[in-house]
Structures are given as C-alpha cells and as structure tokens.
Amino acid sequence: xxxxxxxxxxxxxxxxxxxLGVEDRADTIDASTPLLGGLPEMDSLAVLELVxxxxxxxxxxxxxxxxxxxxxxxxxxxAALVDSKLRAx
Numbered sequence: 315x316x317x318x319x320x321x322x323x324x325x326x327x328x329x330x331x332x333x334l335g336v337e338d339r340a341d342t343i344d345a346s347t348p349l350l351g352g353l354p355e356m357d358s359l360a361v362l363e364l365v366x367x368x369x370x371x372x373x374x375x376x377x378x379x380x381x382x383x384x385x386x387x388x389x390x391x392x393a394a395l396v397d398s399k400l401r402a403x
Contacts, residue, residue, distance in 0.1 A: 318345055318390055322397040325372060327389060333367045334360055345390030350383055361386060374399040 323345050331340045334355040349356045365376050374396055376385075385395050 318393055319397045322400065323389065323393040326368070326393040326396050329367050329371050330364060330389065330392075333364050343389060345388065345393065347389045349388060349392065350386045352388075356386070368396060372396065372400065 327340070327343055330349075331337055331343065334353065336343070336353065336355060347353070350361075361381065365381060368374055368376070376395070376399070380395060385391055
C-alpha cells in the first residue's frame with residue numbers, strides 16, 4: 315500500500331469532522347482512528363452523508379462497491395481511497 319498522503323488525510327479529516335459534528339474531538343482524530351465502531355456518530359446514515367460531503371467538497375465519486383466496512387475502517391483507509399480517486403482525476 316502506498317504511503318498515505320498527509321494532505322489528503324487532513325482534507326478527509328476536515329470533511330469528516332464537519333459532517334459528523336465532532337469539532338470538539340478533532341484533535342484526537344488521526345489516520346489510525348477507527349470510524350465504524352469507533353466513533354459513535356458513524357452510523358449508516360453518517361456514512362451516506364460523508365460520501366455526499368466528500369463528493370461536494372473534494373469532487374470524488376464513490377462506487378457502491380467501494381462503500382464498505384473495509385474502506386470505512388479507519389480515517390486512513392478512507393483517505394487512501396479518496397487519494398486514489400484524486401490521483402485518478
């Protein structure tokens with residue numbers, strides 16, 4: 315796996331924090347932070363909201379088969395997918 319792009323992690327984190335309304339905990343969230351099962355706010359509706367926010371803010375589109383527990387396991391795993399989408403253009 316490629317090394318995570320810190321800029322992409324930061325951008326995805328900003329969208330995540332705003333979408334979930336967890337600004338008060340933003341300093342504790344990093345690439346290793348578990349999302350599904352780790353953040354109480356991260357339920358199925360939040361996943362859909364986050365996918366839409368990433369589309370709106372970063373211009374990426376996620377295919378249905380990419381919206382899975384593996385991708386949403388940690389902030390880093392989500393950022394890796396976003397980074398691959400940004401590189402693909």
